[in-house]
Amino acid sequence: MLKPLSHRLKKLRHDKRGNILLLAGAGFSVLVGAAGVGVDAVQWYLWNRQLQQAADSGALAGAHALNKGEEYSLTARTELERTANTNFNVERLTNPPESGKYAGDTGAVELIATTSRALPFSSLFLIDPPTIRVRAVAATISEGRHCVYALAEDGIGISVQGNSEADLGCGVLSNSRGKDSIYLHGSSYLTATPISAAGGIYAEDGTYPADASLQPFGIAKDDPLADRGLTVPAHGPCTTNFRLRPSESATVGSSDPTAVHCFRGGMDIKGTLTMRPGVYIMDGGSFKSNSQASITGRGVTIILTGSEPGNVATVDLAGGNFTDLSAPTMDQNPDWAGILFYQDQIGSNQRSKITGGTTLKMNGIVYLPGGDLDFAGNSGQDSDCLLLVAKRVGFAGDSKLKNNCGDMLDDYDLSTRIIRVVE
Incomplete structure (x- = not known):
């Protein structure tokens, strides 16, 4: 019995038919x-x-x-x-x-x-x-560099509506925590980046470039000019209700670029006005021009004030024929260097308006911390450096701002703060 078993095992050892199955x-x-x-x-x-x-x-x-x-x-x-x-x-x-x-x-x-x-x-x-x-x-x-700041903490801070086109060459920032902190509506178009808001951003299709950086629900930004501690300076007697008719011309100011000049009731300019370097206070009324006006001023600061919000002066540059205004340099007036318009901190119940005419050249800072600003440029606008800081800002028409400010704005933090994963 053992012999047949050993024989079979020997045959199995030499049999190749099971290799594939084993492998x-x-x-x-x-x-x-x-x-x-x-x-x-x-x-x-x-x-x-x-x-x-x-x-x-x-x-x-x-x-x-x-x-x-x-x-x-x-x-x-x-x-x-x-x-x-x-x-x-x-x-x-x-x-x-x-x-x-x-x-x-x-x-x-x-x-x-x-x-x-x-x-x-x-x-x-x-x-x-x-x-x-x-x-x-x-x-x-x-992150970013902004040239338009809206300081209001609620409601719409920055709006671009109607058929307006705002080409800013910089960013915009709204401190409002509302759901429509920045509002882009209708056929409007805002070319800006970043578009930053402490609240929501309402932007309809086609109202901003595809590559724009939208940053809703970010961190509110402190007033970038608050540390300047600007206040309305003391002044002497005021000229009352200054008016220029269409055929009239006048030169105001003095040879001292730090001198303060007061105009109670503001200025109503329909003619040709030349402003020497200096500080010009509008006590009530408005700094106003119409379509026939021509205004030139280099090294000027225009201050808007009053006794209460109901009578604080405003800006009303409504499509003048020619407007060329620039803020003082540090050498001209260190206290007001870079400031083109300043509105008293108590603000105003009336909106300020800057509407471009045939030629609109403005360089400096428009600082209305307690007031609203409507800005409407045009094809004749040429502002190399314009920083807008107001309670609320609205754009209309063809508004174009450049951001070629050199070192004029280096002392200000014009970025926005965001929280993100960095590593």
């Missing part, structure tokens, strides 16, 4: 194992991606809380727990960050989280499951 069986085992490890690798990648997104959200929430003066750590952990769909450990949560480009930045939050779980296939080959580690840093950063 297929061995190969199939390797294939199944590789597929299993591949499935586990996909799961690891998914966990890494999900945990990274949760860490980003947590760091952002912490940075926002930090900006508001709140406890950043609790806020960041709460957001991380809300958005993470896997178990995790917080390895580091700190302000300022301890590593990376933003190490030591007091406006930044660093969050490092880990997760580690065994999976069916990989656990056959690995003693310990791999640890997935993610890191996120969120910080408050400055």
